[in-house]
Amino acid sequence: MPQKVRIALDAMGGDVGASVVVPGAAISLTRHPGIEFLLFGDHALIDPQLEKHPALKAVSRVVHTDVAVSMHDKPSQALRRGRKTSSMWLAIDAVKKGEADVAVSAGNTGALMAMARFNLRMLRGIDRPAIAAVWPTIRGDSVVLDLGATIGGDAHHLMALAVMGSAMASVLFDLERPTVGLLNIGVEEVKGGEEIRAAAELLRAMNLPQLEYIGFVEGDGIGKGAADVIVTEGFSGNIALKAAEGTARQISEYLRSAIARTWRSRIGYLFARGAFKALRDKMDPSKSNGGVLLGLNGIVVKSHGGTDAEGFAYAVDVGYEMVHYDLLTKINQMLDGGGSALAQAPNAQEAVS
Known part of the structure; x- marks a missing residue:
């Protein structure tokens, strides 16, 4: 376990870049003093922000580039135009070269996935x-994946997600054998498409030692904490994520309107504001910011592009924890333990036929 965690930041990524990335890093540093930062981006934009945070500046090095991946670039365009010169590529490349332990970016998700996969390769x-x-x-807390990296997936892919998600849950939650559920439209074994039913058959048949498969989980089971790990393909996972974030904001707005409606409700709020603050904090999407790109031969964390400094700090925190608790080693150990199972897993059609 490294004494210092070296974090590479794509300082040009996200909707506003350095004006969120730098103060976010400063917030995370107060929580994890054992961090060193490599910031990739335009000196003219980064340096003024660093001047506001002397403690961060003391543990940071800036690598200049004025090439940034646009939030609207297609992954293929980003690879052609930004390869080897963009702030996003350089942050990922620092992980590959061993100059950093993890890369964090709030940039274009598709471009980040393409660059990370091309540069770091798959496990x-x-x-x-x-x-x-x-x-x-x-x-x-539960680990949920895939939240939008790729669309669709056969039984082999869903089984691999279960193994990687279990590794992440085991290091985060200190669990020897995390429970795993497959997100589905019902809990009955006959529900769902061929791929998910095939994955269920495989997980039951393989009985992997690193996880405990508990069956199908419906959408409301995510919030209930039905399993330590919830597995789904990226299309459904991204919809579930955005729906949950939207619902959290909707309820917060309802509460704000209800509190302001009458003088009695305002007085009631004064007595209950501690409880309301706890609820607001629990429902704040920024405090769950930071998705780990699993399956790569290196650790990359994706932050929401429109997050604020506090939200970006949580993404940096996630990167720190993944390195501190040696996630990559744990995933490799679990893949070695279930490697033959993954290699022998048939495709979805074969499994349900």
Whole structure:
């Protein structure tokens, strides 16, 4: 376990770039003093921000580039135009070269996935990367994946997600054998498409030692904390994520309107403001910011592009924890333990036929 965690930041990524990335890094540094930063981006934009945060400046090095990946660039365009020169590529490349332990970017998700996959390559036994994040639930936190890295997936892919998600849950939650559920439209075994039913058959049949498969989980089971790990393909996972974030903001707005409606409700708020603050903090999407790109031969964290400094700080925190608790080693150990199972896993059609 490294004494210092070296974090490479794409300082040009996101909707506003350095004006969020730098203060976000400063916030994270107060929580994790053992961090050193490599910031990739335009000196003219980064340096004025660093001057406002002397403690951060003391543990940071800036590598200049004025090439940034646009939030609207297609992944293929980003690879052609920004390869080897953009702030996003250079942050990922620092991980590959061993100059950094993790890269964090709030930039274009598709471009980040393409560059990370091209530069870092995939782990043995993994075909495609996935975005995994910690999801607050009634009973604690769960790991949910894939939240939008790729669309669709056969039984082999879903099984690989289960293994990687379990590795992440085990290091974060200190669990020897995390429970795993497959997101589906019902809990009955006959529900869902061929791919998810095939994945269920495989997980039951393989009985992997690193995870405990509990069956299908419906959408409301995510928030209930039905399992330590919830597995789905990226299309459904991204919809679930955006729906949950939108619902959290909707409820917050309802509460704000209700509190302001009458003088009695305002007085009631004064007595209950501690409880309201706790609720607001629990429902704040920024505090769950930071998706880990699993399956790569290196650690990359994706932040929301429109987050504020506090939200970006949480993404940096996630990167720190993934390195501090040696996530990559744990995933490799789990893949080695279930490697033969992953290699022998049939495709979806074969599994359900």
